[in-house]
Amino acid sequence: MNKFKYITSTTGNYNLLKQYAKDNRNTATEAESVLWNRIRARQLGVKFRRQHPISDYIADFVCLQLHLVIEVDGAYHYHGDVPENDAKRTEYLNQLGYSLVRFTNEEVIADIDNVILKLNQIIKDMNTTKQTSSSTGWSEPLQPDGQSTSPSGRRGRGMKIAVLAGDGIGPEIMEQGVAVMTAVCEKFGHSVSYKEALCGAHAIDEVGDPFPEETFQTCMEADAVLFASVGDPKFDNNPNAKVRPEQGLLAMRKKLGLFANIRPVETFDCLIHKSPLKDELVRGADFICIRELTGGMYFGEKKEGTDVAYDTNYYTRYEVERILRVAYQYAMQRRKHLTVVDKANVLASSRLWRAVAQEMAPEYPEVVTDYMYVDNAAMRMIQEPTFFDVMVTENTFGDILTDEGSCITGSMGLLPSASTGEHTPVFEPIHGSWPQAKGLNIANPLAQILSVAMLFEYFNLKEEGALIRQAVNASLDQNVRTPEIQVEGGARYGTREVGQWIVDYIKKA
Numbered sequence: 001m002n003k004f005k006y007i008t009s010t011t012g013n014y015n016l017l018k019q020y021a022k023d024n025r026n027t028a029t030e031a032e033s034v035l036w037n038r039i040r041a042r043q044l045g046v047k048f049r050r051q052h053p054i055s056d057y058i059a060d061f062v063c064l065q066l067h068l069v070i071e072v073d074g075a076y077h078y079h080g081d082v083p084e085n086d087a088k089r090t091e092y093l094n095q096l097g098y099s100l101v102r103f104t105n106e107e108v109i110a111d112i113d114n115v116i117l118k119l120n121q122i123i124k125d126m127n128t129t130k131q132t133s134s135s136t137g138w139s140e141p142l143q144p145d146g147q148s149t150s151p152s153g154r155r156g157r158g159m160k161i162a163v164l165a166g167d168g169i170g171p172e173i174m175e176q177g178v179a180v181m182t183a184v185c186e187k188f189g190h191s192v193s194y195k196e197a198l199c200g201a202h203a204i205d206e207v208g209d210p211f212p213e214e215t216f217q218t219c220m221e222a223d224a225v226l227f228a229s230v231g232d233p234k235f236d237n238n239p240n241a242k243v244r245p246e247q248g249l250l251a252m253r254k255k256l257g258l259f260a261n262i263r264p265v266e267t268f269d270c271l272i273h274k275s276p277l278k279d280e281l282v283r284g285a286d287f288i289c290i291r292e293l294t295g296g297m298y299f300g301e302k303k304e305g306t307d308v309a310y311d312t313n314y315y316t317r318y319e320v321e322r323i324l325r326v327a328y329q330y331a332m333q334r335r336k337h338l339t340v341v342d343k344a345n346v347l348a349s350s351r352l353w354r355a356v357a358q359e360m361a362p363e364y365p366e367v368v369t370d371y372m373y374v375d376n377a378a379m380r381m382i383q384e385p386t387f388f389d390v391m392v393t394e395n396t397f398g399d400i401l402t403d404e405g406s407c408i409t410g411s412m413g414l415l416p417s418a419s420t421g422e423h424t425p426v427f428e429p430i431h432g433s434w435p436q437a438k439g440l441n442i443a444n445p446l447a448q449i450l451s452v453a454m455l456f457e458y459f460n461l462k463e464e465g466a467l468i469r470q471a472v473n474a475s476l477d478q479n480v481r482t483p484e485i486q487v488e489g490g491a492r493y494g495t496r497e498v499g500q501w502i503v504d505y506i507k508k509a
């Protein structure tokens with residue numbers, strides 16, 4: 001599986017690079033070559049992340065999830081207990097489970113294309129190595145028949161997907177998500193294996209823990225997690241319940257380090273009349289909210305007394321900077337407009353956000369950065385949703401604004417999301433578990449299916465994602481819709497029928 005997704009660099013920003021040059025530890029040319037690498041790596045579709053623990057030691061590039069370290073004349077950046085001697089360093093990294101590839105500065109400067117070529121080959125080889133799982137419970141990989149290759153002739157990959165269906169309508173929509181995933185893998189020649197794991201109310205009932213250790217292990221072994229929904233009214237109505245399904249979700253976010261929650265707000269032309277807002281306001285609205293997901297009040301120090309209670313909106317510079325980087329990367333790939341949403345006129349934590357954003361903005365001169373108070377942003381989203389391109393905000397504001405965002409499109413049942421960060425990424429619908437609809441075959445599976453599209457896109461498998469989106473659009477166009485969005489007099493399709501229609505479409509495409 002291609003996990004060449006995050007790259008870490010100690011020389012991760014311009015100022016640092018300049019500092020290196022100034023200290024004469026690097027010449028300006030060397031510093032430039034590092035930067036050049038970053039640019040090229042970006043062209044490969046990788047994302048950067050700074051300040052991973054290991055990046056304090058390892059110069060230039062670290063592919064965290066591939067466990068590949070790419071050194072470009074890196075030795076003089078090393079400090080801490082990393083040996084400077086090349087052979088010893090190789091041994092040290094191998095012990096940590098990293099493999100190593102080395103380039104010299106000369107090589108990089110002279111022929112960057114050749115370096116990229118070599119890197120691509122290494123990554124390809126790592127991708128095609130069959131993963132042999134040490135643990136059990138993973139389904140036998142569904143191997144494509146060997147005839148199927150991707151329409152563009154790419155080679156297939158192996159993927160391990162943890163399936164967390166959760167509560168309420170979760171299992172029903174998940175069944176359709178998995179069916180679509182399997183159909184796409186067959187079509188494009190990827191082999192895929194699944195493992196189901198408990199979470200939410202269901203997990204509390206069975207093992208007393210909404211995110212059991214075994215589920216965590218399954219997530220860590222997987223390349224990606226497909227998540228449906230958790231929640232059950234029997235907990236909602238009991239304020240004294242000690243464990244709640246939602247705690248499972250929070251534990252998952254924290255333990256997997258999922259600090260970036262990506263929630264796109266897209267409109268589907270044929271459903272615009274469902275929006276509570278006027279057609280002409282909503283038409284063309286297309287933005288992404290990037291919500292910080294592992295900090296702020298959700299996880300800050302709390303006190304819950306009978307007379308006093310508080311939650312602390314705690315943020316560090318590091319947390320703010322890494323989420324802003326994600327936001328800038330999205331902005332760069334889109335319409336290059338970033339709105340930083342905060343409450344800097346009142347909150348200290350917001351002032352830190354704003355200060356960090358203002359420092360970082362000059363690194364992205366192509367992006368127009370604006371700053372908006374959260375109350376104003378909530379209003380603007382209703383008044384002029386087309387104003388936004390990428391919006392970034394802290395955990396609690398993001399929670400509130402994304403519910404608002406989801407309803408302006410008129411179709412909460414259609415919106416997927418991704419949560420990414422340090423470990424396995426999670427893909428899930430933004431809606432809840434809708435317990436009242438459980439087992440009725442009426443829940444809309446499209447958000448789950450589009451979450452599968454986001455999963456493929458995360459791994460840079462763009463055609464796969466595009467085919468799913470095309471299938472979803474076709475189903476809507478042809479009125480193959482679940483009841484809540486069906487046109488008057490339209491035929492009745494349930495969760496299963498919509499899923500099956502989309503699977504058939506993909507097979508025929």
Ligand code: IPM
Nearest residue numbers: 231246247249250399402430
């Ligand atoms: C969400 C949900 C969760 C949150 C709840 C279920 C804990 O509302 O994903 O937006 O508040 O983050």
Ligand code: MN
Nearest residue numbers: 399400402403
């Ligand atoms: Mn929410």
